Amino acid sequence: MAISKEHELHTRRKSRNLVVSLGLLAFIVLVFGITIAKLQDGQLVEGFDHSYRATLLKAEE
Amino acid sequence: MNETAVISKTHEVRIGEVIALLKPRVMSLVIFTSFIGMIIAPVGVHPILAFASLIFIAIGAGGSGALNMWWDEDIDRVMKRTRSRPIPTGTISADDARLLGLWCSGFAVFMLALTANFLAAGILAFTIFFYVVIYTMYLKRRTSQNIVIGGAAGAFPPLIGWAVATNGIALEPILLFLLIFLWTPPHFWALALVTKEEYTLAKVPMLTVTRGEQVTRKNIFWYSLSLVPIGLLVSFSSVGGPLTLGLVVVLNVMMILKASQVLVRTKEVSVRDNYSKERGLFKLSIWYLFVLFAGLGVESGLAKYLDPIITWPELF
Numbered sequence: 001m002a003i004s005k006e007h008e009l010h011t012r013r014k015s016r017n018l019v020v021s022l023g024l025l026a027f028i029v030l031v032f033g034i035t036i037a038k039l040q041d042g043q044l045v046e047g048f049d050h051s052y053r054a055t056l057l058k059a060e061e
Numbered sequence: 062m063n064e065t066a067v068i069s070k071t072h073e074v075r076i077g078e079v080i081a082l083l084k085p086r087v088m089s090l091v092i093f094t095s096f097i098g099m100i101i102a103p104v105g106v107h108p109i110l111a112f113a114s115l116i117f118i119a120i121g122a123g124g125s126g127a128l129n130m131w132w133d134e135d136i137d138r139v140m141k142r143t144r145s146r147p148i149p150t151g152t153i154s155a156d157d158a159r160l161l162g163l164w165c166s167g168f169a170v171f172m173l174a175l176t177a178n179f180l181a182a183g184i185l186a187f188t189i190f191f192y193v194v195i196y197t198m199y200l201k202r203r204t205s206q207n208i209v210i211g212g213a214a215g216a217f218p219p220l221i222g223w224a225v226a227t228n229g230i231a232l233e234p235i236l237l238f239l240l241i242f243l244w245t246p247p248h249f250w251a252l253a254l255v256t257k258e259e260y261t262l263a264k265v266p267m268l269t270v271t272r273g274e275q276v277t278r279k280n281i282f283w284y285s286l287s288l289v290p291i292g293l294l295v296s297f298s299s300v301g302g303p304l305t306l307g308l309v310v311v312l313n314v315m316m317i318l319k320a321s322q323v324l325v326r327t328k329e330v331s332v333r334d335n336y337s338k339e340r341g342l343f344k345l346s347i348w349y350l351f352v353l354f355a356g357l358g359v360e361s362g363l364a365k366y367l368d369p370i371i372t373w374p375e376l377f
Contacts, residue, residue: 012073019076030113034176037109 074157078147082130082158083123083165090350091122091218094241097354098222098234101300101361106226110176114225117173118185118218124165125189125214129197131158139263142256162193173225181224188217202264205271212245213238219354232377233300237357240291241350246284247320248346250277254323254331254339274331278324281342285320289313292353297376300357302367308356312349319345 095118099111106114130137130148134155137143147153166189174182196211204210216238223234250268253260254277257269268277292309295301319342326338367373 016073016076030116033109034113037107037113041107041110 072152074153078152079161082127082147082153082161084126084129085123087126087215088119088122090215092119093351094237094354095218095222095225097358098219098237099226100222101233101357102223102226103299104227111225113176114173114181114222117169117176118221119169120165121169121173121185121189122218124162124167124169125192127158127162127165128189128193129162131155131162132193132197133201136263136265140256140259142259166193177225178228180228180230181221184217184221184224188214188221191217203266205266205268207266208249209246212242212249215245216241233295233298236291236295236298237354240288240295240353243284243287243291244346244350247281247316248343248350250281251323251339251343251346253277255336255343274328278326282317282320282324285313285316288316294376295357297374299375299377300361301375302360302364302373303371304356304360304363305353308353312353315345316342316349 092115096111096115099106099114130146133143134148137146138149143149148155148158166186170182170186170189173185192211192214196207196214200207200211219237219241220230220234224230253267253269254274257267257274260267261270268280289309292313293306296306296309319338322338323342331339
């Protein structure tokens with residue numbers, strides 16, 4: 001059987017596959033959005049690439 | 062299952078059936094109350110994080126709904142109200158429902174921890190556990206207090222929403238928790254009065270089945286009355302205000318009036334008009350929660366305009 005041949009199963013599952021793919025796409029967009037939002041909030045970014053990280057320094061008396 | 066069996070299966074599970082398995086109506090209530098918990102919190106949330114958090118809370122609620130349907134398959138088969146659910150109709154197998162429920166729950170908790178914080182994810186995990194294990198597996202078939210204690214599961218969402226925003230818990234969301242907790246019994250028992258025969262058939266020890274209608278009517282009344290002090294406390298908390306107070310007064314008067322109508326009725330009277338007052342109370346209870354929470358949301362939105370004009374007596 002040629003691999004390109006459309007089985008009856010494929011047509012039957014078409015809409016379901018479409019919804020699953022849209023769901024996955026939405027999840028990717030959501031995770032991307034979360035990443036951007038978290039970076040904007042700046043909680044996770046210390047930005048001390050070229051100097052000592054503030055949290056590693058001993059507290060000054 | 063072998064490959065032939067999969068291919069020869071005539072029914073393909075439709076997306077609508079999967080959604081039905083996630084209890085969309087319960088889900089919408091969970092989204093709504095956790096959203097309100099989130100926006101009334103004193104700390105703002107990034108809109109994308111708020112949106113994502115609500116989606117994961119909804120998926121968690123859906124997962125617990127699927128697990129509930131998996132466990133309650135035998136009950137759902139008997140009751141008219143639940144007979145058309147995907148498992149009793151055979152469109153989705155109980156095993157698939159369990160798998161979907163477990164995956165949704167785990168995924169939701171994990172993603173909420175990443176999106177919001179561990180506290181919010183922890184409360185979500187506990188809520189799912191409480192609903193599935195404590196309520197569905199344990200309480201529901203054993204005690205007439207099933208929905209009283211089990212109601213806690215439905216009361217957690219405002220706490221989750223608040224925790225998403227603040228990474229903490231405060232008195233205000235705890236009051237909202239209590240409000241939903243005390244609201245659940247009259248809401249469910251009003252429905253149980255209407256569908257009593259079905260619970261008897263399904264062998265679920267609802268209060269209407271074990272103690273009879275009159276006891277249930279009394280309980281509905283007292284629980285409705287207990288909503289008053291909580292509503293007043295919410296009104297005079299930091300999330301309350303004149304609008305909330307007004308709604309609390311109006312809604313509670315309506316609720317108590319309806320509950321007292323239900324209280325003084327006998328079974329004979331109710332049967333004669335097909336439980337119209339009980340149905341009315343059930344509908345009113347849905348509006349009660351919806352309007353009160355919507356009011357809280359509006360109140361918090363108006364706060365920045367009203368605060369300079371009105372000095373509201375906040376108790377705490």
